[in-house]
Amino acid sequence: MARLVEVTDVILRDAHQSLMATRMALEDMLPACEALDAAGYWSLECWGGATYDSCIRFLNEDPWERLRTFKKLLPNTKTQMLLRGQNLLGYRHYEDTVVDRFVEKAAENGMDVFRVFDALNDTRNLKRAMDAVKRTGKHAQGTICYTISPVHTVEKFVDMAQRLVEMGVDSICLKDMAALLKPQPAYDIVKGIKEKCGEDILVHVHVHSTTGVTLVSLMKAIEAGADIVDTSVSSMSLGPGHNPTESLVEMLEGTGFETKIDLEKVYLARDHFAKIKGRYAEFLTDFQGAETEIFKSQIPGGMLSNMESQLKQQGMGDRMPEVLAEVPKVREDAGFPPLVTPSSQIVGSQAVFNVMMGRYKVMTGEFSDLMLGYYGKTDAEKNPEVVAQAKESAKKEEITVRPADTLKPEWDDLKEKAFALEGNNGSDEDVLTYAMFPQVAPKFFAERHKGPLNLGKDPSAPRLAVDPSHPGFLKQPIDYEITVNGNKKKVTVAPV
Amino acid sequence: MARLVEVTDVILRDAHQSLMATRMALEDMLPACEALDAAGYWSLECWGGATYDSCIRFLNEDPWERLRTFKKLLPNTKTQMLLRGQNLLGYRHYEDTVVDRFVEKAAENGMDVFRVFDALNDTRNLKRAMDAVKRTGKHAQGTICYTISPVHTVEKFVDMAQRLVEMGVDSICLKDMAALLKPQPAYDIVKGIKEKCGEDILVHVHVHSTTGVTLVSLMKAIEAGADIVDTSVSSMSLGPGHNPTESLVEMLEGTGFETKIDLEKVYLARDHFAKIKGRYAEFLTDFQGAETEIFKSQIPGGMLSNMESQLKQQGMGDRMPEVLAEVPKVREDAGFPPLVTPSSQIVGSQAVFNVMMGRYKVMTGEFSDLMLGYYGKTDAEKNPEVVAQAKESAKKEEITVRPADTLKPEWDDLKEKAFALEGNNGSDEDVLTYAMFPQVAPKFFAERHKGPLNLGKDPSAPRLAVDPSHPGFLKQPIDYEITVNGNKKKVTVAPV
Numbered sequence: 001m002a003r004l005v006e007v008t009d010v011i012l013r014d015a016h017q018s019l020m021a022t023r024m025a026l027e028d029m030l031p032a033c034e035a036l037d038a039a040g041y042w043s044l045e046c047w048g049g050a051t052y053d054s055c056i057r058f059l060n061e062d063p064w065e066r067l068r069t070f071k072k073l074l075p076n077t078k079t080q081m082l083l084r085g086q087n088l089l090g091y092r093h094y095e096d097t098v099v100d101r102f103v104e105k106a107a108e109n110g111m112d113v114f115r116v117f118d119a120l121n122d123t124r125n126l127k128r129a130m131d132a133v134k135r136t137g138k139h140a141q142g143t144i145c146y147t148i149s150p151v152h153t154v155e156k157f158v159d160m161a162q163r164l165v166e167m168g169v170d171s172i173c174l175k176d177m178a179a180l181l182k183p184q185p186a187y188d189i190v191k192g193i194k195e196k197c198g199e200d201i202l203v204h205v206h207v208h209s210t211t212g213v214t215l216v217s218l219m220k221a222i223e224a225g226a227d228i229v230d231t232s233v234s235s236m237s238l239g240p241g242h243n244p245t246e247s248l249v250e251m252l253e254g255t256g257f258e259t260k261i262d263l264e265k266v267y268l269a270r271d272h273f274a275k276i277k278g279r280y281a282e283f284l285t286d287f288q289g290a291e292t293e294i295f296k297s298q299i300p301g302g303m304l305s306n307m308e309s310q311l312k313q314q315g316m317g318d319r320m321p322e323v324l325a326e327v328p329k330v331r332e333d334a335g336f337p338p339l340v341t342p343s344s345q346i347v348g349s350q351a352v353f354n355v356m357m358g359r360y361k362v363m364t365g366e367f368s369d370l371m372l373g374y375y376g377k378t379d380a381e382k383n384p385e386v387v388a389q390a391k392e393s394a395k396k397e398e399i400t401v402r403p404a405d406t407l408k409p410e411w412d413d414l415k416e417k418a419f420a421l422e423g424n425n426g427s428d429e430d431v432l433t434y435a436m437f438p439q440v441a442p443k444f445f446a447e448r449h450k451g452p453l454n455l456g457k458d459p460s461a462p463r464l465a466v467d468p469s470h471p472g473f474l475k476q477p478i479d480y481e482i483t484v485n486g487n488k489k490k491v492t493v494a495p496v
Numbered sequence: 497m498a499r500l501v502e503v504t505d506v507i508l509r510d511a512h513q514s515l516m517a518t519r520m521a522l523e524d525m526l527p528a529c530e531a532l533d534a535a536g537y538w539s540l541e542c543w544g545g546a547t548y549d550s551c552i553r554f555l556n557e558d559p560w561e562r563l564r565t566f567k568k569l570l571p572n573t574k575t576q577m578l579l580r581g582q583n584l585l586g587y588r589h590y591e592d593t594v595v596d597r598f599v600e601k602a603a604e605n606g607m608d609v610f611r612v613f614d615a616l617n618d619t620r621n622l623k624r625a626m627d628a629v630k631r632t633g634k635h636a637q638g639t640i641c642y643t644i645s646p647v648h649t650v651e652k653f654v655d656m657a658q659r660l661v662e663m664g665v666d667s668i669c670l671k672d673m674a675a676l677l678k679p680q681p682a683y684d685i686v687k688g689i690k691e692k693c694g695e696d697i698l699v700h701v702h703v704h705s706t707t708g709v710t711l712v713s714l715m716k717a718i719e720a721g722a723d724i725v726d727t728s729v730s731s732m733s734l735g736p737g738h739n740p741t742e743s744l745v746e747m748l749e750g751t752g753f754e755t756k757i758d759l760e761k762v763y764l765a766r767d768h769f770a771k772i773k774g775r776y777a778e779f780l781t782d783f784q785g786a787e788t789e790i791f792k793s794q795i796p797g798g799m800l801s802n803m804e805s806q807l808k809q810q811g812m813g814d815r816m817p818e819v820l821a822e823v824p825k826v827r828e829d830a831g832f833p834p835l836v837t838p839s840s841q842i843v844g845s846q847a848v849f850n851v852m853m854g855r856y857k858v859m860t861g862e863f864s865d866l867m868l869g870y871y872g873k874t875d876a877e878k879n880p881e882v883v884a885q886a887k888e889s890a891k892k893e894e895i896t897v898r899p900a901d902t903l904k905p906e907w908d909d910l911k912e913k914a915f916a917l918e919g920n921n922g923s924d925e926d927v928l929t930y931a932m933f934p935q936v937a938p939k940f941f942a943e944r945h946k947g948p949l950n951l952g953k954d955p956s957a958p959r960l961a962v963d964p965s966h967p968g969f970l971k972q973p974i975d976y977e978i979t980v981n982g983n984k985k986k987v988t989v990a991p992v
Binding site: 182183184185211212213215216219234235237238243244246247249250251253254255263267288289290291292293295 | 678679680681707708709711712715730731733734739740742743745746747749750751759763784785786787788789791
């Protein structure tokens with residue numbers, strides 16, 4: 001009899017985060033929920049990562065309402081989220097009681113599986129969140145961020161898995177956010193975990209498809225004993241996204257492994273997302289092929305597109321190759337952190353500064369903090385010269401304790417500030433929103449009553465505006481903004 | 497020590513045949529030849545398939561001149577072609593001396609490796625061409641067309657390999673033109689061939705990537721002992737094309753297998769094709785994802801796009817699902833032929849007719865011929881009722897002999913007709929062009945002196961929303977109502 005391999009679909013979170021800048025509106029996901037819920041997935045990743053940020057920053061949507069909606073519409077499938085350990089979904093470390101509160105509230109609002117990671121693989125940064133998840137009775141998944149460096153051996157990853165098991169996790173995720181996990185290490189690491197931690201420990205493998213090799217890596221991980229793998233509905237897959245769910249299912253035929261996925265249900269979801277995808281053309285990644293040069297730069301897919309657009313905004317689009325060459329150097333100086341949010345942004349920004357201004361002539365505050373231990377410890381030694389420069393630049397000392405141990409209780413203060421904002425609803429959830437996004441929360445609270453925005457546009461609209469078969473060409477009015485000698489004017493052109 | 501796996505790149509033939517309707521001009525391939533020739537490939541597929549047809553039909557380019565040019569620019573790498581056995585590169589069976597002449601001329605003009613297949617896997621249709629290749633001293637590769645049906649077992653494919661070996665082939669190609677070859681059968685067939693025919697027989701695996709599973713199949717084929725695999729430079733890969741060469745190379749790291757491909761050289765070719773690809777936007781396939789529903793219809797990628805455009809031309813675009821459902825039925829009636837040129841077109845067209853007019857109410861001449869044995873024998877029994885209908889429709893009897901045995905010597909006749917055409921150059925090559933494309937050759941011979949066309953267009957040229965050749969394009973003044981800062985104005989736009 002074939003061994004069952006379980007599947008998590010990331011269509012509702014990481015797929016649109018990776019392929020369309022996390023812009024998909026909840027209303028464009030709802031019509032697929034019935035099919036997704038019936039398809040036989042182990043879980044549906046649908047929350048966390050950048051979705052919380054995107055909800056309040058771009059979509060005027062309450063992320064907690066999104067979570068409750070998913071919980072309601074997915075009664076037969078576990079909901080799953082990605083949580084950045086002590087960073088929660090923000091970009092700094094939070095004091096422990098804030099972490100506890102976030103996990104409690106997420107569980108209360110409907111979250112079943114918490115995939116918790118730390119960008120530096122510093123397990124001290126995972127522990128508080130994992131303990132909180134355990135207390136709620138939900139599924140606590142400890143995460144190993146896969147990366148490649150001279151210090152990241154198979155043994156190192158297996159040792160980390162062992163530490164996670166000792167922490168009491170319910171499963172282990174091997175997370176490959178940059179599609180760097182080749183077939184052989186995928187096999188070796190999963191095999192190593194099963195041998196060291198026992199056959200019974202659930203191993204869940206997450207890969208992106210950027211380099212084109214990782215469906216093979218999933219095959220090898222499954223051969224080594226992986227229990228659950230992450231994929232995405234095919235119409236929202238590949239490129240910087242994930243391997244197609246349908247391909248994974250078909251691939252296993254006759255191999256001695258099988259899923260319980262009902263492909264006809266997946267096809268319903270596929271057709272839905274294929275239909276709405278065009279509405280988000282302006283946010284869709286250009287990149288749809290396979291890119292193996294990232295085995296050198298190791299910049300994850302999502303980060304790559306962000307960096308490109310940042311460089312373009314600064315008129316530096318042509319200096320991308322220099323920045324790509326600088327990233328590995330900065331990463332080595334910083335003790336070879338895996339490149340994942342927020343370390344990818346921190347290393348990436350510093351690489352941009354190095355190319356613009358000269359190496360470490362200007363140091364970002366975040367990069368200094370990384371060099372001085374304020375994000376946790378890295379797996380390799382840092383460059384002592386750059387550490388010295390960071391001390392001077394930031395006027396701070398190096399720390400070796402768990403970063404959150406340096407923080408004072410902050411819940412009451414956060415609550416007071418959040419509740420002072422117009423439009424707050426007096427909930428702990430709003431305090432958490434303010435805690436994680438203090439710059440964005442005020443505007444969101446004030447405008448929340450207007451309801452969610454859908455940034456998707458009817459793809460036929462701009463083309464309908466001009467129709468050569470119409471004698472006057474124009475089918476509907478077109479708005480232009482025209483700048484004449486520096487003065488902007490709104491111009492509407494309409495057919496007579 | 498790792499076992500060497502050799503690589504054939506199909507960038508110069510099948511990649512653009514599958515992704516841009518075989519339209520790439522020779523001049524857009526030449527700048528990449530130096531890098532390709534230095535990259536360490538076993539061979540470069542660069543001729544045959546649909547390229548000959550496309551050269552004379554669309555590109556006003558002499559295919560023999562193309563072959564001589566590749567031979568000159570690829571001094572260190574074997575050239576390779578795809579030959580349809582007794583069909584050569586045309587769409588009917590040719591008498592044996594025409595087959596001999598074609599192979600001699602191709603060898604003389606620079607072809608090194610002849611991959612010879614028959615759409616029905618009827619080895620009688622391969623023998624004459626293979627014998628001719630052997631006489632020239634070039635590499636004779638016998639091909640198994642992979643397909644899925646109740647009769648196509650692993651044993652059946654292995655038996656065919658054995659028959660090819662007995663025929664004296666230099667290597668065996670397992671050809672998966674529709675991306676139907678899943679990992680397990682890939683492993684089993686290659687393993688079976690090595691066990692039955694000996695470890696020393698070279699096995700070359702060709703897959704498309706349409707279904708998203710076939711890079712895994714290549715991995716499994718390599719594990720089973722495959723010696724050579726087909727891939728394509730990444731900027732012209734995936735979708736209905738092939739797996740990216742770079743991904744294959746990277747995938748093998750640490751697995752005990754390795755290629756001798758120099759990726760830096762491949763990147764040069766990649767950058768070149770990425771640059772010129774946009775010029776062919778109008779010919780590029782829309783489909784860039786993974787499509788697993790073809791495990792049901794089994795229509796190869798190239799055929800799928802052709803059928804879609806044919807249906808659209810007949811205003812039947814919306815009936816594609818019915819045609820897709822009809823194809824397997826027609827295929828079963830015809831004895832489960834593999835679907836590859838020309839059987840894919842024959843079965844596809846009949847399926848279209850069945851949907852339009854009722855099942856077998858109208859039978860194409862080609863489909864009757866297929867049912868009556870004029871293309872060779874199929875691996876399964878045909879539906880006797882449909883055979884009877886074919887006899888009546890075509891007023892012909894069934895045959896069981898090798899189809900070419902029914903043909904009379906035709907070289908002298910073809911030569912006379914070819915040499916009567918304006919612009920023929922008196923060469924055997926021109927006779928072959930006429931023999932294979934009698935409808936197209938006259939115009940090509942007459943216009944050949946004007947030189948090759950490049951159908952690529954400068955993508956930076958402004959995209960005209962309106963075709964200037966359109967009769968309504970500003971031949972008369974157009975009145976617009978324009979609103980500027982709220983003030984309405986009438987504006988007339990007139991042609992200058």
